[in-house]
Amino acid sequence: MNPCDRVPAIENAASYMAGTLSQSEAEQFEDHYWNCPACLAYLQALEAVGDELAREPAPQVAPAPKRRVLAWPVPVWALGAVAAAVVLAVVGVRTLGPHTETPSQAQSAPAGSTSSAPTAQIASSSPVRQTATELADLALPAFSGSTLRGAGMEAHFEEGMAAYSRGDCKGALSALAKVPAEDKQERKAQFYSALCRLHEGDLAGAEAGLRGVVDGGDSLELEAAFYYLAQIDLARNDAAGAHGYLVRTIALRGDLERRARLQDQKVLALKKATDASGTTNSK
């Protein structure tokens, strides 16, 4: 059975089953899945899940307490991680030699650019390393204000994101650092600050920021945080680390799943080739 490439079939199936589609939307979906085995299978699967949930309801979940938002700059424990990352980065840069480029040098595309932006070119003397770093996708994602549905933007956040959208990472960093820790957009500010650091070539700073986002718990940025942590590991030529983060990205089944899955296949193929060449060389 071929997977359905119509977006977003799965969301339609869930809404259809929940009865939240309008009549014309429901009919459109019916016209589709009556001819689409993949979507029919999805719908049948969701019906089975719905039946089971109706038979054995989930235990009541208490409303989530307001999660403590991680302050930026990061607390002391995270600074340890930053320091470790800096040491690694310095060692890495020394190892990589004079041809090393930072992601900011390699990537000139401003924020909001698409994946056509160049990937990191942290060159190395080893062809395997070069390939690993080339896999890193360091194109900055576009920021869409519409993600802040119905919410007015905090002034510093708005200023920071305007700078980010212009590709002015320094300006963005400066404004985003002023977003109050208790503001509901602080997590976003932390995420985009990390991306700016990545753009500036500060891999360790970016990593600390993204880890802060991850440690803050589930949020809209969680999936992207894992994805960009994987990119940082790739830029550092750490295929195993990147694989770990890509697996976590894929497990969230969000918008980046497909991209992460494709990249993970390449990472695993590369790892296999590296292992094989290591075995051959040692013989």
Added chain:
Amino acid sequence: MIGDHTNAGNPLSGQPALEDERLVRALAEGNQEAEREFAVRFLPRVRAMLRARLRGSDVAADLVQDVMIESISALRRGSLRDSSKLTAFVLAIARNVLYSHFSDVKRSPESLEFPDDLPDLRSLSEELEGEQRRVLAMNAIAGLDPTDKMILQLTLVEGLKPGMIAEKLGMSSDVVRQRKIRATRRVADYVADRSQNASPVDYTAGKAR
């Protein structure tokens, strides 16, 4: 006898136009083998649609039977001239039955005069598939985080929108939406992937021996 049953494959697979033409012709001739094949192909679609649209109501099973019998009766009468429109034809009958039910309009007496020589449309393999799907669904749900499970239940069973779920669970509606999509994908992928890997439907199930 219509078609080669060994070549019938998965009933979910796309049907070529020639297959539709042969099926419609055989149905018009009153071929019972064709009627079973018709049931294997359309019963899952009709059932999925009516169960979803009627939100699991007990009346769905009766209406599924009505749709299948009305469709077969109409095809026996040769009501479908363009065989390439077979799927659309059955879908239209299903909608007609559904909307009649919604509007509580009494159906025309002719449509209730079903022939008494219809084949048994039940299929053992379909029942087994349903049971297998149920077990898979149970496993998929067991692997969910309790909050995701609650979000799915409020969505799929209670039909709540993310905003209302968010209020209930004290989360932002964006987070609920995101978690709902992830959890839905996770369970649906799990069940659908493994259901596909199951052995193909036995076309001879329910066949008079």
